[in-house]
Amino acid sequence: MRPVLALVVALMLAGPAFAVQPDEVLKDPSLEKRAREISAGLRCLVCQNQSIDDSDAQLAKDLRLLVRERLVAGDTNDEVENFLVQRYGEFVLLKPAFGAHTVLLWLTPALVLILGGIGAYTAMRRRPKPATASLDEEERKALENLLRRDQGA
């Protein structure tokens, strides 16, 4: 229930979902496709964890129109994103940019995997030792004698 209840609340504030309106769609399908791609990565600033592509809020609609305006004006995808970041701050990006403040966020998966891998490997390597306890001097001599006798026979 928790996950969904939360969504419920988010949606209550956002209103019943009906995101992209028919009248917003661009005529050029390739531009529209790019617009949808960009929109999916931009946060509706007044919603909880919803992209402007999914949200029904007025602000999301404004942003969708803005994205399309910039695209029609000839911006690249990156230029559109930069434009929105300048205007609204990094909060607008659902995938935060790599930087000093997000180092830990971006590197955690790799770090956990690598350190965990090293840890598991060393633990596995270290373990067999007690089983193969080395022979002391006396045992070694006895073994050598045995081997010599075997070879001699």
Added chain:
Amino acid sequence: MVVEAGHFALALALGLSLIQFVVPLWGARANDPVLMTVAPAGALAVFACIAFAFLALTFAYLNSDFSVLNVYQNSHSAKPLIYKISGVWGNHEGSMLLWVLILALFGAVVAASRNSIPMRLQANTLAVQAAVTIAFLLFILTTSNPFTRVIPAPVEGQDLNPLLQDLGLAIHPPLLYIGYVGFSISFAFACAALIDGRIDAVWARIVRPWTLGAWAFLTLGIAMGSYWAYYELGWGGWWFWDPVENASLMPWLAGTALVHSTVVMEKRDALKVWTILLAILTFSLSLLGTFLVRSGVLTSVHSFAVDPERGTFILGILILFIGGSLALFAWRAPMLKQGGLFAPVSREGALVVNNLFLATACATVFIGTLYPLALEVLAGEKISVGAPFFNFTFLPLIVPLLLLIPLGQTLAWKRGNFLGTAQRLFAVFGISLLATMVLFAFTYGGPVAAPLGIGLGVYLVLGSLNEIVTRSWSMGTPLPVAWRKARGLPRSAWGTSIAHAGVGLTVIGIAATAWGVEALGTLKIGERLKGGDYEVRLERIIPRVEANYREDAAVLTVFSSGREIGTLETMKRLYVTRGMPTTEAGILTTGLGQVYASLGEVQADGSVGIRLYHKPLVLLIWIGALVMAAGGALSLTDRRLRIGAPARAKVAPPSAVPAE
């Protein structure tokens, strides 16, 4: 009167839990069997009290007793019976009561299975379980009392949140909670082992069914929630990487790792310390999830408890239990004896890699969910971490793990042969590759992700079945003999294969979403909207008035390649009491795919906005999850039989014995 009795029963349960915590712990230290037997008796009594309290609240809901604040806020006399019942847990106080009810239920079941668990272990386990119960009962009684009265009593209630008035949501929370809270038993067993300083394969064999059961329920709960979001929220998405979804995904990932590591521990007596740590971490993540959702820390809107008092209380519980158990671990774990040696290339080795990837995936979800909160608190900067981040980081971790599943399942214990294993899967590789290429050729120019993902899914399904086939059939074996052999395989082998095949089905379903098509349009009566091979025609709009809502229903006829295949209805509802609108999606299932339509605003000129999707194979996402849970359940039956409660052995049919 019943309500007050329920309140009293809850307080009584707190007192009994205190006894259940202190006395058995003492008994185990003093080696006194009389004191130790207080544990099962206490657990049963606590369960009886909490169950009574829960029934008392349910009774108040059924009678629409609006003099109870909780009922007044979340119910309505005109609400259908089923939602009066589900309304009990459709709110903060009631859902916490359900939480402790399930906690106590698990304790009671541990108490009842006294023959299969050594007394000391049972006493310690139930004591730890009681400690968790005490904390949450205190939380309910002091900050979230569901039995508070209002004077004077209002005449009518405020109704349940309309989005919760749905069959899916009636079943979803209990399933999810059984999973969430079920891990508390693994946790309690782990702490008991640490307290006693002893752990062996018997421990693993006792703990495994609990973990497996909790895992299966959590799988069902998450799948149920996902399907609910899919059909109820009206935008056709099924997973949003929402912090609250992540809160249930984290224990699931850790629990999946735990299910696998207990296998190693049970069969080979290895990975003990790690398994204990994992059991602690899994339940800690359940507690973290409870904290995230119940405290309001997820920037306001996400919780209905925006009460700092509650947040601080749960944070306290979180710190106490996670900190306490980890301290206990740090103190006691070095004393545990390690056993079971194995080579890096072996079934154990593969399961270690499995745990490594699952733990990393879990850490990724963890950091992605909590990082924005931490950054805001520590540096005052606001960033968003949403679906694009998780897709980008989670996929590279999960795909290698999926590729490993059939290989790991085929590797021998102790020391395996990688090349030999790969050879046994030769046909599986071949067919999957062929399937990928054929699909790619047929959908040339379409999304590349779909054929690749479906190829991976096919590889998983076939790889899982291959395990059963190669274990029961070799070239020249007559089929009836092979069938007998296959039936004679342990149920856990079948369970493993089925669960892994379920993963494959889900992967296919997810991959096929790349082929989905979407269309938007404003339609007048009689007009059509086309999306891919499918088309809908708006027939009429019917206004309806029901007991607690009114709606406009749009009836659409669905055409596939020009041929009529059925009708669907999508609604825009207004729940009168709360003045809240909702959208009900209209869904027509065609095989494993679905045509999905949702209704937008009704314009002044009578035209309506319609959003139409075709989602091929989409049902496989949830069917796969059901199959996974079924695999888990099948493994459970094997376990129970082997532990051998005496009554069971008699009922076991003789045909279950392999006729080799």
